[in-house]
Amino acid sequence: MIGSDARVLGAAxxxxxxxxxxxxxxxxxxxx
Amino acid sequence: MGLGGxxxxxxxxxxxxxxxxxxxxxxxxxxxxxxxxxxATAAGGAELAFGSGARLRKFLYIFIATLIGGGVVLNGxxxxxxxxxxxxxxxxxxxxxxxxxxxxxxxxxxxxYILENMMRSEGKDPSVLWRSPDDWSEAGSTLGGWIGQATxxxxxxxxxxxxxIDFDAIVIxxxxxxxxxxxxxxxxxxxxxxxxxxxxxxxxLLKV
Numbered sequence: 001m002i003g004s005d006a007r008v009l010g011a012a013x014x015x016x017x018x019x020x021x022x023x024x025x026x027x028x029x030x031x032x
Numbered sequence: 033m034g035l036g037g038x039x040x041x042x043x044x045x046x047x048x049x050x051x052x053x054x055x056x057x058x059x060x061x062x063x064x065x066x067x068x069x070x071x072a073t074a075a076g077g078a079e080l081a082f083g084s085g086a087r088l089r090k091f092l093y094i095f096i097a098t099l100i101g102g103g104v105v106l107n108g109x110x111x112x113x114x115x116x117x118x119x120x121x122x123x124x125x126x127x128x129x130x131x132x133x134x135x136x137x138x139x140x141x142x143x144x145y146i147l148e149n150m151m152r153s154e155g156k157d158p159s160v161l162w163r164s165p166d167d168w169s170e171a172g173s174t175l176g177g178w179i180g181q182a183t184x185x186x187x188x189x190x191x192x193x194x195x196x197i198d199f200d201a202i203v204i205x206x207x208x209x210x211x212x213x214x215x216x217x218x219x220x221x222x223x224x225x226x227x228x229x230x231x232x233x234x235x236x237l238l239k240v
Contacts, residue, residue: 001084001238009078
């Protein structure tokens with residue numbers, strides 16, 4: 001676990017994390 | 033949610049922020065791509081990328097800060113949801129032992145603003161919560177009371193959460209010293225272990 005800095009680290013990583021996020025349509029296409 | 037009074041902000045100000053499109057406003061100011069999500073979801077993303085995500089495919093991430101919140105990771109990906117509210121864990125209703133309503137939002141039990149208010153009402157300076165990331169000993173016995181109350185509610189809310197999605201694990205983190213996190217995780221595990229969990233899959237509350 002990352003602790004207090006998790007929000008800052010996550011926010012700074014959002015461009016990177018965008019590739020690790022699934023929107024509703026993608027999620028259902030993968031699972032459906 | 034009507035939390036303006038509790039966190040010291042006027043209700044109309046909070047409502048104005050709710051409708052304000054920060055992303056669009058910032059996009060007008062800078063030439064770069066702009067990404068936006070709520071803070072607890074972002075923290076969950078950090079946990080996915082740099083923490084427990086390496087070994088967990090599906091977990092609920094709970095982040096305890098001024099307001100408790102969370103994020104959802106499904107199939108190894110952060111799932112912010114249709115409107116960005118997925119994992120808004122603080123909205124889960126839990127029993128309200130002391131108020132005039134039988135249930136209240138978890139946010140009113142397990143957020144750090146509650147601890148801040150408890151300290152203030154006992155004549156203590158709550159600023160230690162924001163200026164001392166590693167040592168909250170100044171909070172004294174108030175801290176134990178808040179942890180007890182928060183974990184009572186947290187354990188109930190976790191049962192509700194795992195009734196919706198059979199997470200592999202629950203990860204609890206927050207803006208507090210490691211020792212506080214350990215106490216919260218341990219007490220939540222102990223109380224969760226005594227809950228009725230009829231019909232839900234086993235779940236791990238990660239050890240610190």
